Amino acid sequence: MNERTRGGTEPPDDYLEAAIQRLLTEHTAIAEQGLTVTRRDHSLVVCGEVESAQRREEILRLVLERFPHLPVTVDIGLIRTQAPSEVEELR
């Protein structure tokens, strides 16, 4: 099954990754350039790390809102902010 056959307002799947990548970067509520979007079988996987849990939720919400018929897996982590346990000596 090909997304292209679904009709409606969805972009053809060859352009889907580009459309989602641009949504992630250019949508004011997201503005993430460091996420990757890949198609796995018939679903879409958004991977990467963000600075807050709210951002992860917002990404999931907006992707679902824009592409309601796509099965989406969001595998996004929160970047850790602990103090370093090591230092690098540069001589």
Next chain:
Amino acid sequence: MVIRIAAVGDVHMDRDVLGRFRPALEELPDRADVLLLAGDLTRHGTESEARCVATEFGNLGVPVVAVLGNHDYHCDEVPRVIRVLEDAGIVVLEGTNLVVERDGTRLGIAGAKGFGGGFAGRCASEFGEPEMKAFIRTTQAIADQLGEALREMDCDVRVALTHYAPVPDTLAGEPLEIYPFLGSYLLGQAIDSAPTELALHGHAHAGSERGTTPGGVRVRNVAHPVIKQAYSVFHLHAPQAGRSGKVSAITRSGSS
């Protein structure tokens, strides 16, 4: 003499991030002599996001020196962003420098945002359409300022701070196709035009930590998603006359 440098880039602050870095930052005075911020301090470059940066990274008890990144330019509020940061005591470098003295050792920091263009043999050229020429001229002008800012400092140890990458080494992990948007060899050339000890940058969220310029300057990508901690700490040993060769070593903090 050792200078302790803490650094992080790409913290992309907004209200939802407030307080996340603070516990680790409170330890800074015990761990470092200075904190360097390698750009993309905010999400969209608004004045209100800059206030979040000021709240999180102001009043730390160590000097804080920053460059801006592409995200900090997005809303065209750069002068206001800079004013908010500087009001909080954060020094913003843009083709400029600052010398900080620590126990008699002078640490010179030259900083610039930088820009793209790509790396030797695989880069854009100042040729053709006006837009393409403007792209490379922008990078060249910034690199020229960075080189000048590095060379003119009277100091014992020189550090270069940029947002964009000066070498491709620290981009490993990013798609090759986007390297020209991640940095430029012109920045590396500027860094190599002075006896620089360390070059720090951010921007490449999927890149890797370590690299070297063709001239042998150590380069570190301190983008937050790369270092996966609040900041990294580097102990820079001021160069001594007659000694040659460079050694990098990781040690547990608190062990020395």
